[in-house]
Amino acid sequence: MARTLVVVGHGMVGHRLVQALRDRDTTGRWRVVVFAEENRPAYDRVALSSYVDSWVPDDLALAPHGPEVELRLGDPVTEVDRVRKTVTTASGVEQHYDALVLATGSFPFVPPVPGRDLPGCHVYRTIEDLDGIRATVAAARGVGRRAGMVLGGGLLGLEAANALRGMGLSPHVVELGPRLMPLQVDEGGAALLKRLVEKLDLTVHTGTSASSIERDGERLFARLSNGLELDLDVVVFSAGIRPRDDLARRSGLEVGARGGVVVDDACRTADADVYAIGECAALGGMVYGLVGPGYSMAEVVADRLLGGGAVFPGADLSTKLKLLGVDVASFGDAHATTEGALEVVVNDAVAGTYAKVVVSDDAKTLLGGVLVGDAAAYPSLRPLVGRDIPGDPVQLIAPSGGGVELALPADAQVCSCHAVTKQDITDAIHAGECADVPGIKACTKAGTGCGSCVPMLKKLLAECGVEQSRALCEHFDHSRADLFEIVRSTGVTTFSALIAKHGRGRGCDICKPAVASILASLDTGHVLDGEQATLQDTNDRFLANIQRNGTYSVVPRIPGGEITPEKLIVIGEVARDYGLYTKITGGQRIDLFGATVDQLPRIWRRLVDAGFESGHAYGKALRTVKSCVGTTWCRFGVQDSVGLAIELELRYRGLRAPHKIKSAVSGCARECAEARGKDFGIIATENGWNLYVGGNGGFTPRHAELLVSDVDTETLVRVVDRFLMFYVRTADRLQRTASWIEAMDGGLERLRSVIVDDSLGICADLEAAMAVHVESYADEWRGVLDDPEKLSRFSSFVNAPGTPDPTISFREERGQRVPVPLGLPEVAAR
Amino acid sequence: MTAVVELTWTSVCALSALQPEAGVAVLLPDASQVALFRTFDGALHAVDNIDPFSGAAVLSRGIVGDRGGVAVVASPIYKQAFDLTTGACLDDPAVSIAVHEVRVLDDVVQVRCP
Ligand code: SRM
Ligand SMILES: Cc1cc2nc3c(=O)[nH]c(=O)nc-3n(C[C@H](O)[C@H](O)[C@H](O)COP(=O)(O)OP(=O)(O)OC[C@H]3O[C@@H](n4cnc5c(N)ncnc54)[C@H](O)[C@@H]3O)c2cc1C
Ligand code: SF4
Ligand code: FES
Numbered sequence A: 001m002a003r004t005l006v007v008v009g010h011g012m013v014g015h016r017l018v019q020a021l022r023d024r025d026t027t028g029r030w031r032v033v034v035f036a037e038e039n040r041p042a043y044d045r046v047a048l049s050s051y052v053d054s055w056v057p058d059d060l061a062l063a064p065h066g067p068e069v070e071l072r073l074g075d076p077v078t079e080v081d082r083v084r085k086t087v088t089t090a091s092g093v094e095q096h097y098d099a100l101v102l103a104t105g106s107f108p109f110v111p112p113v114p115g116r117d118l119p120g121c122h123v124y125r126t127i128e129d130l131d132g133i134r135a136t137v138a139a140a141r142g143v144g145r146r147a148g149m150v151l152g153g154g155l156l157g158l159e160a161a162n163a164l165r166g167m168g169l170s171p172h173v174v175e176l177g178p179r180l181m182p183l184q185v186d187e188g189g190a191a192l193l194k195r196l197v198e199k200l201d202l203t204v205h206t207g208t209s210a211s212s213i214e215r216d217g218e219r220l221f222a223r224l225s226n227g228l229e230l231d232l233d234v235v236v237f238s239a240g241i242r243p244r245d246d247l248a249r250r251s252g253l254e255v256g257a258r259g260g261v262v263v264d265d266a267c268r269t270a271d272a273d274v275y276a277i278g279e280c281a282a283l284g285g286m287v288y289g290l291v292g293p294g295y296s297m298a299e300v301v302a303d304r305l306l307g308g309g310a311v312f313p314g315a316d317l318s319t320k321l322k323l324l325g326v327d328v329a330s331f332g333d334a335h336a337t338t339e340g341a342l343e344v345v346v347n348d349a350v351a352g353t354y355a356k357v358v359v360s361d362d363a364k365t366l367l368g369g370v371l372v373g374d375a376a377a378y379p380s381l382r383p384l385v386g387r388d389i390p391g392d393p394v395q396l397i398a399p400s401g402g403g404v405e406l407a408l409p410a411d412a413q414v415c416s417c418h419a420v421t422k423q424d425i426t427d428a429i430h431a432g433e434c435a436d437v438p439g440i441k442a443c444t445k446a447g448t449g450c451g452s453c454v455p456m457l458k459k460l461l462a463e464c465g466v467e468q469s470r471a472l473c474e475h476f477d478h479s480r481a482d483l484f485e486i487v488r489s490t491g492v493t494t495f496s497a498l499i500a501k502h503g504r505g506r507g508c509d510i511c512k513p514a515v516a517s518i519l520a521s522l523d524t525g526h527v528l529d530g531e532q533a534t535l536q537d538t539n540d541r542f543l544a545n546i547q548r549n550g551t552y553s554v555v556p557r558i559p560g561g562e563i564t565p566e567k568l569i570v571i572g573e574v575a576r577d578y579g580l581y582t583k584i585t586g587g588q589r590i591d592l593f594g595a596t597v598d599q600l601p602r603i604w605r606r607l608v609d610a611g612f613e614s615g616h617a618y619g620k621a622l623r624t625v626k627s628c629v630g631t632t633w634c635r636f637g638v639q640d641s642v643g644l645a646i647e648l649e650l651r652y653r654g655l656r657a658p659h660k661i662k663s664a665v666s667g668c669a670r671e672c673a674e675a676r677g678k679d680f681g682i683i684a685t686e687n688g689w690n691l692y693v694g695g696n697g698g699f700t701p702r703h704a705e706l707l708v709s710d711v712d713t714e715t716l717v718r719v720v721d722r723f724l725m726f727y728v729r730t731a732d733r734l735q736r737t738a739s740w741i742e743a744m745d746g747g748l749e750r751l752r753s754v755i756v757d758d759s760l761g762i763c764a765d766l767e768a769a770m771a772v773h774v775e776s777y778a779d780e781w782r783g784v785l786d787d788p789e790k791l792s793r794f795s796s797f798v799n800a801p802g803t804p805d806p807t808i809s810f811r812e813e814r815g816q817r818v819p820v821p822l823g824l825p826e827v828a829a830r
Numbered sequence B: 001m002t003a004v005v006e007l008t009w010t011s012v013c014a015l016s017a018l019q020p021e022a023g024v025a026v027l028l029p030d031a032s033q034v035a036l037f038r039t040f041d042g043a044l045h046a047v048d049n050i051d052p053f054s055g056a057a058v059l060s061r062g063i064v065g066d067r068g069g070v071a072v073v074a075s076p077i078y079k080q081a082f083d084l085t086t087g088a089c090l091d092d093p094a095v096s097i098a099v100h101e102v103r104v105l106d107d108v109v110q111v112r113c114p
Helices: A012-024 A045-054 A127-139 A155-166 A187-199 A246-250 A291-305 A378-384 A422-430 A437-444 A454-463 A480-490 A495-502 A511-521 A565-578 A600-609 A641-652 A713-730 A737-743 A747-755 A763-776 A780-785
Strands: A003-008 A030-035 A070-072 A077-081 A086-089 A094-096 A099-102 A106-108 A121-123 A146-151 A169-175 A203-206 A210-216 A219-224 A229-232 A234-237 A241-243 A261-263 A274-276 A281-283 A328-332 A342-348 A353-359 A366-372 A413-415 A552-554 A581-584 A590-595 A622-627 A661-666 A680-685 A688-693 A705-711 A810-813 A816-819 B008-014 B022-027 B033-038 B044-048 B063-067 B070-074 B081-083 B099-105 B108-113
Touching: A003 A012, A003 A094, A012 A030, A012 A291, A045 A127, A045 A155, A045 A705, A077 A246, A121 A127, A127 A155, A127 A234, A146 A155, A146 A229, A155 A169, A155 A234, A187 A203, A187 A328, A187 A342, A187 A353, A187 A366, A219 A234, A261 A274, A328 A378, A366 A378, A378 A413, A378 A454, A413 A422, A413 A454, A422 A437, A422 A454, A437 A454, A480 A495, A480 A511, A480 A713, A495 A511, A511 B063, A552 A600, A565 A581, A565 A590, A565 A600, A581 A816, A590 A600, A590 A816, A600 A780, A622 A641, A641 A661, A641 A680, A641 A713, A680 A713, A688 A713, A705 A713, A705 A747, A713 A737, A713 A747, A713 A763, A737 A747, B008 B022, B033 B108
Parallel strands: A003 A030, A003 A099, A030 A070, A099 A274, A121 A234, A146 A169, A146 A234, A169 A203, A261 A281, A622 A661, A661 A680
Antiparallel strands: A077 A086, A086 A094, A106 A241, A210 A219, A219 A229, A328 A366, A342 A353, A353 A366, A552 A590, A581 A590, A680 A688, A688 A705, A810 A816, B008 B108, B022 B033, B033 B044, B044 B099, B063 B070, B070 B081, B099 B108
16 A cells, blocks of 8 residues: 655655655555645745736746645645654645645845834745735835835845835845845955946945844835935845754754754655655754755655665756846855865956856866856856866856857766766767757756756757758748848849749749748848749738638728728728638737639729728737727726737738748736737836736747836836847747747847947847838738729739639538538549 | 549730849639749740648749759748749658640730649
């Protein structure tokens, strides 16, 4: 019979233990019961700060366990009886165990400042904590810019400060120590770090702490020990963590001098049936506040429970600051505490970069380092800790050449979050299990934690020779982005000229539409002009969407989904007169189905005369900008969402792109327009607009991420201009914005640096290109109707222009015409 | 009994009505359809207009090009490529479509069909 494992705590480490055990215990030796204090299953606490981008808890969800795991949420264990081998929960459940694992994590330490329990004071550890902070901020009704204080200037404190910034507050960071991130960063690095974060509107107070907090009506006042007084809306404590070891303590198990359940290198307590893992455990005298070591402990215990002999492999305490937009990394012996260690520093005050490597007394072995301002070298340096350096250590951080290329040894740990070595990854690549970064993530877990090792994964792919071909097809060795640049810089205007000079053969259904789209993005005339017509997919060639029986659908543009009764009547009349099946689309407009090629111009004549224009439902182009009713009608709306949606739809209509582009504008955070499912989505705030980018429905749904917040309409339009043009120029063929951003080196941060901070100096050019597009836009359907040569192509048969295609027939369904399924003719075998 | 089908030449259109690297549909006297293509080098090809994968009469609206030097048309519905000279489907060896003879007489294109 199966033995019972009880796990106390369903945090990241408890979750990992259960997952590892379920993966390996294929014969069902263990029944698993988990008691969780929180009301939701384990989530990605490491990514907690990103919760403020979406406020959607599911975005942090970890893979759910199978139904065979008994997960009791919201029922913490209150007592452990090691003699009877039972645990008792808050709700009174008593559960027997054969093995018990404590995975209770830690709690945030709140220094004994008078007033620390006042409403408006929070800690920063759970989703509920962040919801609480959000509620306080929302309730704050101060005049001017609102302010918050974060007590603690470590890694977490800076993350919390950044989250407050994301909520529109000016954050003060108060650190007792002499510098920011005292545990990870040395003095030189911290001086630069302070300068960089102050540029981001954080105010830093070091060498001081809060001596009291008082509440006066709506406001909080904090007095600092250096005499300063701060007027605040919210206070967040981030002054360190303490292991939650009281269950162990009360059941007579030993705890460490600074807390933590004492365990051996098998993660076992003195009681052979009780283990402790993660942040609640003290192993070798250390309590680890990082998820990587916790995961290693979970793996050890899973192995032990199945009769293995695994021991804790030691931990990598490297850290990299996430989210703030300031590069900081610290790894190995960052403070040069090793006997005789030497430090090599390159401090470039002008460029705003600080780099230090710590090496052994003979300057042969890398021991650690600190990088501030530019941490690009981090993924390649970190795995080299404890290994020999080829040549002069200063080369590792020399600004010119960006450091030497280092060959990683096979056993070097590339991903410290999941303890994945170079060997693990290259084995998976060579076994053909993965050919890209998402593949490596799926089969080795590397890169799925903090994400800082992703650049290294790309390098390893290249090293293994699987640099994925960027060639568009057999006719061009270039990627779409390369071709775009070629067309733009050479001014080539025809496919024939392009393929003659830069490709081979005659082209195909991959490269022809791709080049047609590039030519159209550069606004080189009507998409059906001359040779261009032959490059287009049938949808673009007939400016309509082909259907299963060879007929087409007609989708007039209805900007923002707003339409007058008169226009609705015209659509109704046209549909009735041509017997078109009529349906409201998912894009807030109307689709008319079942038109034959020769009917299309006549249908469009009537629509264009009534003021309609092409909706580009057929094109890789802007589709719709959906809207909600917003302030005009809705009692909750805070901005005119319909007005903005219409403005944006009219601005970007007709813009040809690597794939279709969708957008939406919601009038408040209730998000009725589903803007976060769009390539670019806008949500109104009290102060302006939040812009989210990279959302997607379809095959791989993904929520858009916050790019800029609280901007006015002019700024918003400018950023969207840049975003779209940058996408049009650099994405691959048929790559939606979501996968474009995912594939970008540095992801969203990189995108932000290019199109918000203008790090490449191309923003003016992108805006100018968009201005050309807006200026030269003309309705494609009108262009056809006005041109007899183009019109002549809309005929059913070259030798019988008026005759309808005899294979097309309709039947009636719910009062409308739908296609009769086509009997597939026999296929002639040759 | 074997039915003997007589093939005749049907005049279709002026050569100048055909755009290079594009197709048009032709309706035949027996109500069947042919897709007629003119490639970049002036060559003419005629194949069945019905796409065997969808049953829709649409091949004339596919993109013309080459695969490894072989002139092809890609079906606009599910994108399979057909060899314009042999009718063979390059994506599924079990499938092919009929090809027809084409000629030009006094600038008039003619297709030989039942
Ligand atoms: C008509 C419509 C369904 C409806 O009756 O509501 C529709 C119909 C088609 N969709 Fe869609 N999609 C429609 C809204 C959507 C939506 C919802 C939305 O836009 O809010 C989505 C998910 C959101 C998204 O795109 O991120 C959607 C995701 C897709 C996808 C998957 C895209 C992806 O990135 O994974 C495809 C396939 C593709 O584009 O490769 C697709 C492709 C198609 C095509 C073009 C398939 C095809 O090639 O024949 C359909 C033909 C349209 C036609 O003949 O007019 N359609 N499609 C909707 C037209 C909206 C409009 O007014 O323009
Ligand atoms: C904002 C933030 C950012 C972070 N960033 C990083 C980072 O970049 N890199 C990194 O390595 N680490 C980071 N960490 C730390 C990382 O999240 C922790 O190391 C990790 O979550 C520890 O996992 P755990 O399972 O030991 O503890 P937890 O995730 O805290 O889980 C413990 C769970 O046990 C529950 N529990 C406690 N007592 C009981 C009881 N008696 N009965 C039942 N349930 C109980 C708790 O409610 C909790 O849900 C970050 C942490 C925070 C808060
Ligand atoms: S998103 Fe907000 S403003 Fe728009 S309809 Fe919904 S509740 Fe109203
Ligand atoms: S090092 Fe964090 S995901 Fe790999």
